Amino acid sequence: MRTTPLTSAQFALTAASVSVAILPHLLRLPWLFAVPIGLLVIGRSVQRRYRAAPIPGWLRLPLILLFPALIVFHYGNLFGREPGSVLACAMLALKLAETETRRDAHAAIAFAGFVLMSALLFADSLGVSLLLLAALSLLLAALRELEVPGTSRPPLVALREDLRAGAFALFAAVPLGLIAFVFLPRLGSPLWGAPTDATAHTGLGDRMAPGTLQELLIDDSPAFRVRFDDPAPPRNDLYWRGPVLWYFDGSAWSRPEFFGSSRAEDELRTAGRAIGYEITLEPSDRRWLLALDMPLAAPDNAVRGADMSLVSRTPVANLLRYRLRSAPRYQLETTLDPVHRRFALELPPGFDPRARALAARWRRDLGNDEAIIRAALALFHDRFFYTLNAPLLGRDSVDDFLFETRRGFCEHFASAFTFLMRAAGIPARVVTGYQGGYYNEVGDYWIVRQSDAHAWSEVWLAGRGWVRVDPTAAVSPQRVELGARAAAGDSARWYQADWLQTLRNEFDLVNRYWNDAVVQFNALRQRSLLTPFGIDKAEDSELFAVLMVLSSLVLALALWWVIRAERPDGDALDAAYARLCAKLARAGMARDPAEGPRRLAARVAARWPDQRELQRLLAVYVRLRYACALPSTTAVRAFARAVAALRLRRSPGVVRPIG
Amino acid sequence: MNRLAAATRWSRLLEFAERRLPALTRLKRAESLPIRLDRHRIYVLPTRFGALFSLVLAVMLLGALNYNNNPALLLTCLLGAASYQSVFQAFRTLNRLELHAIRTEPCHAGEPLRVALHFRTDARPRRSLCLRVDAVEIRFDLPAAGEGCVHLTLDAPQRGWRRLGRLRLSSTYPFGLFEVWSWLHPDVAALVYPRLEPQAPPLPLDPAEAQWQTARGSGDELAVLREYRPTDPLRTIAWKASARHDTLLVKEFERRRGRDVVLDFGALHGLDREARLSRLARWVFLAEAAQVRYALVLPDQRLGPGLGAEHRHACLRALALQPGGAP
Structure with a gap:
């Protein structure tokens, strides 16, 4: 049986299962692996249609050796999340190539x-999970087809039956599966190395080179979601602070290492009410945490740098949720640290002479800092355009931008503005992060996407400390009012139509629930599950006990469903008679299968002559069953009640009714 | 010697187990039909594939826990629960199944024995059932609320009663992860006639009788009057006799081709018992083919003379049940 060759339907379902298993990986793998693996699966499926034989060994053996070699060549080793998944896909495809039994x-x-x-x-979003759920039912359908060779049924009927059985099995598994999911104790620490290999997560980096933000601005994946305790501040105050960049090398802005360390807390003076909110950050594999300007303290497991950027102690590999409080009105570092002043004024020598000259002229003509800032913003406002399709810049990037192209987006404006300020002797720095977001009314939260990435400047003014200046807002106020793409206008593609965007943003609510209920269900929340029952911090053993009890209950229920008494054949009268016979059998007087009621009555009379009630019942049964065409309901009920009331004792010879 | 002692001890242990725990052993006594399967006699164990699958599930579970990946954990739990709960579906495949009749056709030893088993189900169709008797395995489905007939071909090496023995009814439905099975031991035996001698000498007819038979040709003689049946031709009706009685009577003619043949066990010298029985069986066969009345003389009984299916069966049965056959 185990070596029976597969029917074509069985093979087709097996191949389909293998394909859906490989497909999510295939879309992600480099073409070096995706193409041969895909070709192998397709080729094998086509070949099997013509000949029920495995792909010959001389073809398989080189492939078996080739794939690991390729993987080692490409990744350097065979183990780890990425190479391991490639190897698994390749081996699965090769298994299909020899699958015949x-x-x-x-x-x-x-x-x-x-x-x-x-x-x-690699991807744990709701969509992927739902797809995988469908794929699982396909797997179960394939298993069923292996049990029930559908030769006697039309293929489509068989397929529908199989798919329905697979889906039903998964559906029936929901209670037990959920119980296991909720109460299965989570591991406190990983058994083996947590993944370290970088995946293709997009997000803010600690470096801003021309074009880095551009990638983000066309990426619609969510960056984080925010829920405010109170009504949200106005949209143009929603500056989400990320890495602060100090160091400019002529083309790119970056962040010196040592600014990761924290400093005295009293640099920040707040005015007005603080805003409380909760951020759910998508995994980025980076250490940046986002916060609304200005965070009052760092969340657990993170530190606040001197420049008020939040850095997590470990890279954010999974969805991370944290609570923060921020002050929208503040005074930061009113006395500037000399080291900071030096960094905030440093410029690379030998770059951008025209911008330096312009700044020097402003300093000479205008003198005061505020006037210089106004002059720079006015310059941007009058002569510059906001577009996502910025022209490329040469070696003197700031000069090229300021005097030649004059087209760009936040990155260009922030970079040029900060450069001008420093050249004019005003301490300045670039802040990257996100601006704005989309408010989901149904779920009452804000979603901020990668495309909301933004860069702005902060300048230090005597007596006021660090002040945020957004030069992009001077050029294109819509960027701050509406968002990057709306401001760019021209670059919208057909699938980025407004109504589609809105629909997507509304639909994001489902994603949020998924994140809340499933992805975010961590050990901490699991431990607090039993709080309503008086257990504050549930131990693993307690969770395990609950798991056992609940799953036993579910299984007992299923067991009852399986072995529950079948409706007896025949009508109520027969059922009552069957009960009577069962009672007799327990009392030691089993009815022979071929014995009629009168013979039974005779036997009973011979053994228990004084048992009048029993005699009467048997006589009543004979009368009701054989002496009338349709016994009346009341008579049958009376008979059934009398049978139920009858008590027989096992003791030999002495059987008397009780009660 | 040692092995023999161990075997004896083992069989004694089995006997003890059968006595004490009749439901747990498959050494059940034969039982009368119909046999209805219920939870007292259905057993379940994971298959080899089931064990492999649970290993894969365990690896997936560990991976999901290790990488703290809740969606993967959720799907693993769902898949695990689905595969685990398939044990109930597997159980339901056999539960309340009824074997209600077995028909066998008599055969000669050495020929295949055809057995038809009639199963009955309730409202649910049963899929992917597997019936094993000895080394014969057959897979079948049963429709909903219906009867299904399974035809088996068994070997019958020895004349006499051939007991069907224990039947193993099993299923790995729905996903092949669990196997449910039950043992059926119906109290049914098939009659196996003696082997037909392949190259038997012709029937022991006297040569003179043979000539007489040909001379007489197709002469018919009146044998008996019997009641009219609707299919009888009109010319066979005995009108005078019918008038005397109140019902229509029909003249029944019997073709007689000579005197009866006597097939005598004792007359076959120089052969052992089985060879004699084999030859007699072949002669019965030949006599039937030639439409010659025959009588069978055995050491313990005498049958006939007669002719026809019933007589033939009686003779072959007597031959089959001669001492020395299958118990």
Whole structure:
């Protein structure tokens, strides 16, 4: 049986299972692997249509050796999340190439389940999970087809039956599966090394070179979600602070290492009410935490730098949720640290002479800092355009931008403005982060996408400390009012139509619930599950006990469903008679299968002559069953009640009614 | 010697187990039909694939826990629960299944024995059932609320009663992760006639009788009057006799081709018992083919003379049940 060759339907479903398992990986893998693996699966499926034989060994063996070699060549080793997944996909495809028997198909499908699940290590959004759920039911359908060779049924009917059975099995598994998910104790620390290899997460970096933000501005994936305790501040106050960049090398802004350390807290003086909010940060594999200007303190496991940027102690590999309080009105560092002043005025020598000259002229003509800032903003406002399609800049990037192209977006404006300020002797720095967001009314939260990435400047003014200046707002106020793409206007593609964007933003609510309920369900929340029952911090053993009890309950329920008494054949009268016979059997007088009621009555009379009630009941049954065409309901009920009331004792010879 | 002692001890242990725990052993006594499967006699164990699958599930679970990946954990839990709960579906595949009749056709030893088993189900169709008797395995489905007939072909090496023995009814439905099975031991035996001698000498007819038979040709003689059946031709009706009685009577003719053949066990010298029985069986076969009345003389009984299916069966049965056959 195990070596029976597969029917074409069985093979087709097995191949489909393997394909859906590989597909999520294939979209992600480099073409070096994606192309051969895809070709192998497709080629094998086509080949099997013509000939029910495995792909010959002389073709398979080189492939088995080739794939690991390629992986080692490309990644440097075979282990780890990324190379491991490639290897698993390749081996699964090769398994399909030799799958001819039921046993092979079983192995292939079990392995496909593993490969499918590993796809979630790379993307765990709701959409991917739902797709995987569908894929799981396909796997179960394939397993069923292996049990029920559909030769006797039309293929489509068989397929529908299989798919329905698979979906039903998953549906029926929901209670038990959820219980296991909620109460299965989580690992306190990973058993083996947590993933370190960088994945393709986009996000803010600690470096701003021309074009880095441009990638983000066309990326619509969520960066983080925010829920405010009170009504949100106005949209143009929503500056989400990320890495602060101090160092300019002529083309790129970056952040010196040592600014990661924290400093005295009393540099920040706040005025007005603080805003409380909660941020759910998408994994970025970087250490930046976003905060509304200006955060009052760092969340757990993170530090606040001297420039008020928040840095997590570990890279954000999973969805991270933290609470913060921020002050929208503040005074920061009213007396400037000399070291900071030096860094905030430093410019690379030998770059951008015309911008330096312009700044020197402003300093000479205008003298005061505020006037210089106004002059720079006025310059941007009058002569510059906001566009996402900025022309390329040469070696003297600031000069080129200021005097030649005059087209760009936040990155260019922030960079040029900060350069001008420093050249004019005003301490300045670039702040990167996000600006704005989309308010989801149904879910009452804000979603901030990567495309909301932004860069602005901060200048230090005597007596006022660091002051935020957004030069982009001077050029294109809509950027701050509406968002980057709306401001750019011209670059919208067909799939970025407004109504589609709105729909997507509204739909993001579902994602948020998914994140809340599933992705964010960590050990901490699990421990507090039993709080309503008086256990504040549930131990693993307690969780395990609850898991056992609840799953036993579910299984007991399922067991009852399976072995529940079947409706007896026949009508109520027969049922009552069957009960009577069962009572007799317990009393030691089983009815022979071929024995009629009168013979039974005779036997009973011979053994228990004084048992009048029993005699009467048997006589009543004979009368009701055989002496009338349709016994009246009341008579049958009376008979059933009398049977129920009858008590027989096992003791031999002495059987008397009780009660 | 040592092995023999161990085997004896083992069989004694099994006997003890059967006595004490009849439901747990498959050494159940034969039982009368119909046999209805219920939870007292259905067993479940994971298959080898089920074990492999749970290993894969365990690896997936560890991975999901290790990487703290909740969606993966959720799907693993769902898949695990789905595969675990398939044990109930597997159980329901056998539960309340009824074997209600078994029909066998008599056969000669050495020929295949055909057995038809009639199963009955309730409202649910049953899929992917597997019936094993001895080394014969057959897979079948049963429709909902219906009867299904399973035809088996068994070997019958020895004449006499051939007991069907224990049947193993199993299923790995729905996903092949669990196998449910039950043992059926119906109290049914099939009659196996003696082997037909392949190259038997012709029937022991006297040569003179044979000539007489040909001379007489197709001469018919009146044998008996019997009641009219609707299919009888009109010319066979005995009108005078019918008038005397109140019902229509029909003249029944019997073709007689000579005197009866006597097939005598004792007359076959120089052969052992099985060879004699084999030859007699072949002669019965030949006599039936030639439409010659025959009588069978055995050491313990005498049958016939007669002719026809019933007589033939009686003779073959007597031959089959001669001492020395299958118990």
